[in-house]
Amino acid sequence: MAGSGSGNRTAGGPARHVPVLVREVVTALTPQAGDVIIDGTFGAGGYSRAILQSADCRVVAIDRDQSAILGGWELVNDAAGRLTLVEDRFSQLDAVAARVGHPKVDGVVLDIGVSSMQLDQAERGFSFRADAALDMRMSNDGDSAADVIAQLDETTLANVIYAFGEERHSRAVARAIVAARTEAPITTTRQLADIVARVVRSKPGDIHPATRTFQALRIAVNEELDELATALLAAERVLKPGGRLAVVTFHSLEDRIVKTFLTERSRTSAGGSRHRPETAVAPATFTPLSKKPVEPSEAEVAANPRARSAKLRAALRTLAPARDEPPAPGWVPDPFAGARRRR
Template identity: 50%
Template sequence: MAELRHIPVMLDEAVEGLAVQAGGRYLDGTFGRGGHARAVLSRLGPGGRLLLMDRDPAAIAAAQAAFAGEPRVSIRHANFSSLAEWDETAAGLDGVLLDLGVSSPQLDEAARGFSFMADAPLDMRMDTSQGESAADFLAHADEREIADVLWQFGEERFSRRIARAIAERRAEAPITRTGELAALVERAVGRREPGKHPATRSFQALRIRVNGELDAVRRGLDAALSRLKPGGRLAVISFHSLEDRIVKQFIRDRSGRVQGSRRGPPVAAKPAELAPVGKAQFPSDAELAANPRARSAVLRVAEKLAVGGAA
């Protein structure tokens, strides 16, 4: 699947959503291999700035190789959730782009352990310089915790059955390979969804747990809002409902809408901080034909409002 390796998802839509100004200051918090970053940089003039972050050391190495000597670019190896801690963002940002989830290079490099398509060490860490691997987690977590992770982060209906199978297997020997885990899940639940490997949800859940992805999204959105200038744009591409739900709720809750239910009195709305820009966007048929990995992508864009609710 090498032909899919470097295709940025919803490239035109995301860059258009940022409304890039030639002299603006923009942050790409998930550099990956730089497809979106290059498109933003191409719209910047000599006075523009592009800040690049990624938690993956391989992505940072690619960024350093691609933009060595480019005076408009600064690069930082860190999770985008800490963007407000970077001095480069203190002057304010005109746009923040977050392309969430696992990147194609991470999936395609078997040794990273994200995919069940090839047998490899069961790692799944986006930042290989720190934290515990998926194998480490499965070695120490109790059966109930494993089941909870599979259910909460993978929406896996057979979470308890799979957790039980994992606990029984590791009593004999540690589970350290992707192929071993995929085969174990398949034996536990069988092939129940045509065209979808039975381990898909389990691998997603473990990856999210190992990398703390949902918490990073929540903290990153708060950090982005704190650094955006009035009129600045936030563009977020999500790849599954758990991420998109967080992004959708974040924008809604900060748009000044009155909160409450039909059964109770309305709750006073907080002052508006964000305004949605259009509706959620999805990949075109042409993009899906060229890049099937874009099939679950959702793009949401919002603009930061000035004090008093006017952009």
């Protein structure tokens, strides 16, 4: 992507993987000279690189994965002071921004879910394409996926697989996992994939039977949906009036949270009918930039199959003060409600 303005400095060479909807994200953010943009999910640096190339702006990039931080220092050097890289959770993006001297910013971009780098590192345990330790942690702390399936009771495990993986056979999968772990600990990706494949049948051309279960465990291990919800509230607090939020999601659970947030935060009344008058609500904090999410072109999907399910939702921050309350009760699924959580 070409830089704009004669004084602009581009940053680095080609990224290690192709970021999804990168041109559309940069268009949504419209960086200007002097702007400060938060890239809450740095990964391989694809969005940060494109943003730095588009304008003479600054980027504060965040990632909880230490390997992403270590891999980003070349881009930090190339950016010549315009990129600040921080190891932290993106749910803390407003605190991170304040800590590095930017209590208010002009844009926030989030790319939700697991990165291509993490999937391609077999030892991380995110994928069943190769046998590896059943880990799935984006950072080096907390319980692994092996810990989770060893500790949860059958009902809670089924609820997790259903809520986070949208797996219709969640109870059968949970039952099979609990039965298998009584014989021996489940510690590898191959073990788990084989257990799930015995109870979830698939037809030729379908996704692997264990795909949804692996997704569910990854989300649970990394508390991804809670992180997303908290990050949206943090973005609302940190964005200046006129600042822009861009969020790329890859499955319905993530997109539903972003859609719910922006719909509620852009509403100017609670609706009404001839029997009940409209109810006033707090002033809208965002104005969506489009009615429908932006999706990748056929050409992008052909070049990068990972883009197939991607959706970009973007919005403009209004003058209204940030709200403290979440959009609605239950806007983030909680399969642990009323059940024993992890030890």
